[in-house]
Amino acid sequence: xxxxxxxxxxxxxMYEMTAETGRVPNSSxxxxxxxxxENEVLTVxxxxxxxRILLPEPGDPRRxxxxxxxxGVPTAFPVEANGKQYYANCVWDAYGIAAAxxxxxxxxxxxxxxxxPLTLEVKAGAPVLKPYVAHFAVPAGHWWDDLIFx
Amino acid sequence: xxLFRSEETVxxxxxxxxxxxxxxxxxxxxWQLAVHWYANRLTVESRRPTSDEMVSxxxxxxxxxxxxxPKSDEWR
Numbered sequence: 001x002x003x004x005x006x007x008x009x010x011x012x013x014m015y016e017m018t019a020e021t022g023r024v025p026n027s028s029x030x031x032x033x034x035x036x037x038e039n040e041v042l043t044v045x046x047x048x049x050x051x052r053i054l055l056p057e058p059g060d061p062r063r064x065x066x067x068x069x070x071x072g073v074p075t076a077f078p079v080e081a082n083g084k085q086y087y088a089n090c091v092w093d094a095y096g097i098a099a100a101x102x103x104x105x106x107x108x109x110x111x112x113x114x115x116x117p118l119t120l121e122v123k124a125g126a127p128v129l130k131p132y133v134a135h136f137a138v139p140a141g142h143w144w145d146d147l148i149f150x
Numbered sequence: 151x152x153l154f155r156s157e158e159t160v161x162x163x164x165x166x167x168x169x170x171x172x173x174x175x176x177x178x179x180x181w182q183l184a185v186h187w188y189a190n191r192l193t194v195e196s197r198r199p200t201s202d203e204m205v206s207x208x209x210x211x212x213x214x215x216x217x218x219x220p221k222s223d224e225w226r
Contacts (some may be wrong), residue, residue: 116155134177
């Protein structure tokens with residue numbers, strides 16, 4: 001199979017499984033889903049990382065830490081959508097899950113300084129606007145230098 | 151990228167962590183960024199925007215200057 005086709009197949013499986021379950025799959029689970037060797041999946045993970053489609057878990061390339069907008073680990077940005085719970089990587093990605101799934105969603109987040117509960121909601125394809133703000137601490141040219149910090 | 155109730159709590163967080171205050175984005179801008187980045191993410195043709203496309207998206211939302219330029223070295 002051509003490399004680009006394989007990359008697309010792995011990428012779609014990763015996102016479809018995440019959307020279905022709320023959990024980002026690992027290389028073994030994707031291998032079984034699309035019936036290819038796990039080593040091939042790991043090679044594709046490397047290429048998708050280079051294309052900034054995913055971030056492998058540091059120290060464990062079989063796991064995916066981020067498949068933006070989805071997080072492979074629990075975060076401060078849980079998102080309820082389609083009757084499932086997902087985790088977003090950041091406030092941008094909390095909205096990103098609603099955008100990617102094309103559905104209503106609610107994220108019970110909190111103020112980054114005070115911890116006060118703050119809710120983000122998307123209804124009928126639009127955000128329920130509130131006077132909250134997002135702070136971008138890292139300039140765009142450096143987002144992928146340390147994506148977990150960003 | 152964190153969420154804050156107001157500019158005031160952003161300033162408090164920056165002071166507490168000795169992090170420079172950087173640009174703020176309101177929820178409408180944030181939603182538009184999410185749509186541009188992720189609306190087709192679960193499709194065959196999905197891809198991350200190129201650097202030039204990012205600048206165009208940011209500019210369309212009023213987010214301008216070197217902070218929003220993925221190719222800028224000004225912040226190194």
